[in-house]
Amino acid sequence: MSKKQNPVYGGQAVVEGVMFGGKNLTVTAVRRKDDTIEYFELPRKVNPSLAALKKIPFIRGIVAIIEASANGSKHLNFSSERYDLDPSEKVEENEEKGSKLSMILGVATIGVISFLLGKFLFTLIPVFLAALTKPIFPGHTAQIMLESLFKLFLLLAYIYFVSLTPIVKRVFQYHGAEHKVINAYENGKELTVANVQAESRLHYRCGSSFILFTVIVGMFLYFLVPTDPLLVRVLTRIALIPVVLGISFEVLQLTNKVRAIPGLKYLGLPGLWLQLLTTKDPDDKQVEVAISSFHMLLKKEKEAGIAEESEEIV
Numbered sequence: 656m657s658k659k660q661n662p663v664y665g666g667q668a669v670v671e672g673v674m675f676g677g678k679n680l681t682v683t684a685v686r687r688k689d690d691t692i693e694y695f696e697l698p699r700k701v702n703p704s705l706a707a708l709k710k711i712p713f714i715r716g717i718v719a720i721i722e723a724s725a726n727g728s729k730h731l732n733f734s735s736e737r738y739d740l741d742p743s744e745k746v747e748e749n750e751e752k753g754s755k756l757s758m759i760l761g762v763a764t765i766g767v768i769s770f771l772l773g774k775f776l777f778t779l780i781p782v783f784l785a786a787l788t789k790p791i792f793p794g795h796t797a798q799i800m801l802e803s804l805f806k807l808f809l810l811l812a813y814i815y816f817v818s819l820t821p822i823v824k825r826v827f828q829y830h831g832a833e834h835k836v837i838n839a840y841e842n843g844k845e846l847t848v849a850n851v852q853a854e855s856r857l858h859y860r861c862g863s864s865f866i867l868f869t870v871i872v873g874m875f876l877y878f879l880v881p882t883d884p885l886l887v888r889v890l891t892r893i894a895l896i897p898v899v900l901g902i903s904f905e906v907l908q909l910t911n912k913v914r915a916i917p918g919l920k921y922l923g924l925p926g927l928w929l930q931l932l933t934t935k936d937p938d939d940k941q942v943e944v945a946i947s948s949f950h951m952l953l954k955k956e957k958e959a960g961i962a963e964e965s966e967e968i969v
Contacts, residue, residue, distance in 0.1 A: 714905020864926020
């Protein structure tokens with residue numbers, strides 16, 4: 656008999672907390688101002704049409720991204736409203752709306768929300784930058800290589816500069832805590848602070864890896880389409896966005912499945928290297944929040960008799 660594998664879970668870092676999700680439920684734990692931990696639960700609504708699409712390779716990744724964006728935004732909004740309030744305080748409708756909006760946009764840096772909104776920007780700016788070099792590098796291959804390099808540079812620069820802000824730096828620490836919990840769980844370890852802290856803050860299924868794979872996959876696809884004239888180049892880049900996303904998701908899943916195979920595990924290394932920027936080592940209290948979130952998810956699933964796999968990106 657083959658050994659039964661544990662269900663697969665995913666998650667997302669939020670403001671002063673962590674969200675974990677299974678197939679039918681997502682749970683966020685947030686560290687409050689008074690040092691208590693507050694939870695937010697959100698059942699997943701089952702859509703038969705989307706469920707069918709999630710079984711189709713190359714299509715399922717796009718569906719997973721859309722679902723993660725919708726669910727993640729609700730958890731992110733909850734955490735940004737609740738983490739800095741005392742239990743006796745109420746959320747004022749007009750209180751610091753501008754600052755909260757700025758915070759949410761910054762926190763979403765590595766999330767699927769900002770990824771979807773920023774994909775067009777990070778796709779098209781490199782096109783125009785590369786086009787400016789055509790008098791010097793007119794060749795098709797040179798243009799594609801330069802476009803991809805510009806895209807990678809913009810991605811790295813963006814992540815680096817937003818990581819310098821205190822709020823995003825702490826979110827990156829919670830991102831590391833989230834990965835550590837998933838790694839400890841997948842390695843069959845008891846979820847104590849000490850055990851979780853001993854795990855890596857990097858994970859093969861991370862959304863950061865997915866973003867980097869879109870750069871690599873896009874480069875190879877662009878070799879197959881023209882770069883002239885510029886309008887055709889822009890239109891093909893836009894048209895290929897869902898194709899790039901679908902293939903990149905499959906690459907992400909593949910690198911996760913072969914990570915234990917000698918030689919093949921190196922396929923996921925570029926994504927892990929990017930995670931050195933998008934995750935930071937968490938402190939014990941941040942790990943405690945991540946463990947609490949995961950334990951609450953497991954508890955709710957047990958109560959509902961649920962223990963099924965999710966294709967969530969971590």
